[in-house]
Amino acid sequence: MANGLSGQAAIVGIGATEFSKNSGRSEMQLAVECVTQALADAGIDPSEVDGISTFTMDNNPEIEVFREIGGKELKMFSRVHYGGGAACATVQQAAMAVASGVCEVVVCYRAMNERSEYRFGSGMQNTPAESDYETTHYGWYIPHGLVTPASWVAMSAQRYLYDTGATTEDFGRIAVAARQFAATNPNAWFYEKPITLEDHQNSRWIAEPLRLLDCCQESDGGVAIVVTSAERAKKLNKEPVIIKGAAQGACDDPQMMTAYYRKDISRLSEVNLVAKQLYKQAGMTPDNIDAAVIYDHFTPFVMTQLEEFGFADKGKAKDFIRSGQIEMGGRLPINMHGGQLGEAYVHGMNGISEAVRQVRGEAVNQVDKVENMLVSAGTGVPTSGLILGKG
């Protein structure tokens, strides 16, 4: 074992609500629905939950979820910051709590009415006079009109195109591939709705060089993940999905969405830091990874991530994508659930579920002989990642 964390804990249950544009119920209800479903999937009684991890951006307090599922003793509750960058880190928190013996059963969740109650895509507007740090931070951008996540990512994406010679058609190929998988996933919002590269190129500009079809959806929905020890996992319902690597990363003049001040803004150095840790923990190289869930809030950063995780050389993701390597039958099929472009935007948590299904062999778009899956989290922000695999 290359690392004290690797192999100690396993994902044993996944649960999700339907994904929609209007759930018709509160975020709290979505949270308890997906959490209890994940525990049922694991075959663990909700009263056994003794650890919880979620996002700072989640509006459902850990103790309330815990109270409603009939929890008895909660020994660890943590929240991870930086939007979707938190996704895999919630599982890392769980794995660390289990590996250290602090907890036995940890639930990670994210539940949101991000489409029907508020929309990240509608933009930041006015801010108070004496502002907290993050409001002050966005003050460098919003008076000039960069008010949305798409606009913040677009700045890095434009430079990436300039530095690498990639084109917006390469962004489009990522969207087309995601929608192709979504088209055959009945749980995807865009089930049976594939797109063509032409559709992508004809879709309207949002924040040039990003078009509408480069942007993930805005969704209502909840997803939960149950983690326990690898030992206990052997005795449960489903085939254990072992957490072989779990890492967070921030480095190189980090910023929330706007790391514009580092020397090279076409890179995602924090993803590289996560990659190094994951491979070291798991004792692996990219060659050991059969398929991946690559966080796709916006298509350009999928390209950068493929490079930082070592599947393509710097600036060469375009060649990897053009030759079909991210599609079924390619070197590294990605986002077989349709990703956040095609399935739903649940801040990356639905991608972790997909990785679990792939390792278990129960995915709708199942990749052959999956031993190890890589999962990434929100990028353009401090981020996290996982390597999940068979025991």
Place this chain on the structure above:
Amino acid sequence: MSDQNNNSENKELEALMAETIGVKIGPHKSWDPVNQPMIRHWAEAMDDKNPRYTDPEFAAGTEEGSIIAPPTMLQAWTMRGASWKHAPGTKERAADQPYVLDILDDHGYIGVVAVNCDQEYFRNLVPGDDISHYMEIEGISEQKQTGLGVGYFVTELWTFVDQNDEKVGEMRFRLLKFCPPKEAPKAASKPAVESDDKPKKALRPRPGMNKDTRFFWEGLKEGKLLIQRCTSCQTLRHPPTPMCPSCRSLERDAVEASGKGVIHSYVNMHHPDLPAFDASPNPVALVELEEGTRLVAGLIGIEPEDVRIGLPVQAEITQCDDELALALFRPVSEK
């Protein structure tokens, strides 16, 4: 967003909306054919005891010879399920097809109320009928001042057809999309500009600022673009911070930038189309100043399609409104 009186802006919005009129969307299929259990639930919930809905024996003697669905159930058959999904076979509006309600949302008309709903029935529906509907925008009013705020009335026309594609009913559903009046911000209570009859221009989003950054904004008001400097190691930095990441000193002052720089990257901002910005799309650059720091700033004096990485630019301190001055950048003509 607060200002909906700007005429050219309205024209642009109205032109966008006009394109959505008459575009037929559908069919939206039914999850179930017309059936007795759903009819019974409806009649019971409505406390409607008409035997034509629930008593097959009585209904046998009527023109249809069988029970009928309450006509007002028309809209119920093709509704989405609780999961908000339409029945299989439904052809929904493509995600990138412009839709008037989204367009209004994007222009700040985020409020919505249903106004009225008229249904017309061409024949009674009987169990086994398989209903679909099509929807189109029939009309959009002129801009109206209402008690809720300035807005537009939008009329949707729903056409219901049976399994033979014959029209069985129509529904006109009218709603008001409006711009909720903002609570008067503190600064706006000053009588100065407001007493003027001229339409008030929408303001740019206010920057958050605090004790660490206020000097920068104050500098702009005095016409200076400032860069923070560590007085221990002399390193320049932007955005400003209390501690120098190079030497961890808290000692700092600021130097005035020459305003000369080059475009390191840029975005042409299309959506959301904020009324405060004259240009649409709005070009915004990441400028690398000759002193070495970078900052994000709007571009002026250039068409969005002409913006290029590497283009030399010069800062122009611009008073955008009473309270806000910004450093915008203009291309330097190359000699």
